[in-house]
Amino acid sequence: MLILLLRQILNPDTLVSIVGVLAAILTTSSFLPQMIKAYRTKSMHDVSRYLMSMFATGTVLWMVYGIYKSDLVIVGANAIATVFNVVLLFMKFSYGKPTKVA
């Protein structure tokens, strides 16, 4: 039973799917700490608006690519990444003003 499970996990296709899911979780959730930081500090002056707008446009295209390739990992990861980046873009418009120093 354990050997069967290990053989299943060590199957290259399973391994690469695990790597893909881990990759998707990491690149997608990497925007969460930025959202938390922005929400806490209410400051996004140093964050480029082009980062989020280009990234979100790109993830929409990645979704189209993933749908055609029937790759659910690519579709799912980029769907969530699109949402996160659109939220960050709205936060940038709210918190993007520099803090008055003088």
Add this chain to the structure above:
Amino acid sequence: MLILLLRQILNPDTLVSIVGVLAAILTTSSFLPQMIKAYRTKSMHDVSRYLMSMFATGTVLWMVYGIYKSDLVIVGANAIATVFNVVLLFMKFSYGKPTKVA
């Protein structure tokens, strides 16, 4: 001749490759404006270090995934994205200190 070229471009496989390459160019180059902004302002206080460190770890895993799937678009895009994020992480360590206000 023109019809042959159009038929080649309108072929679904060609179209989806174009979408993939455009997606890769957008998500990868989205980090360039952030690098330019950080270089100009010498300030990255509002940028979360977890964004870059998680993203770079994720893109390395995406490269492994792309190599196994023999998908050059995924491998290439993530190789460049890894480099950009490592550079941004170094910039964060240099420019991450908040500007003294008081």
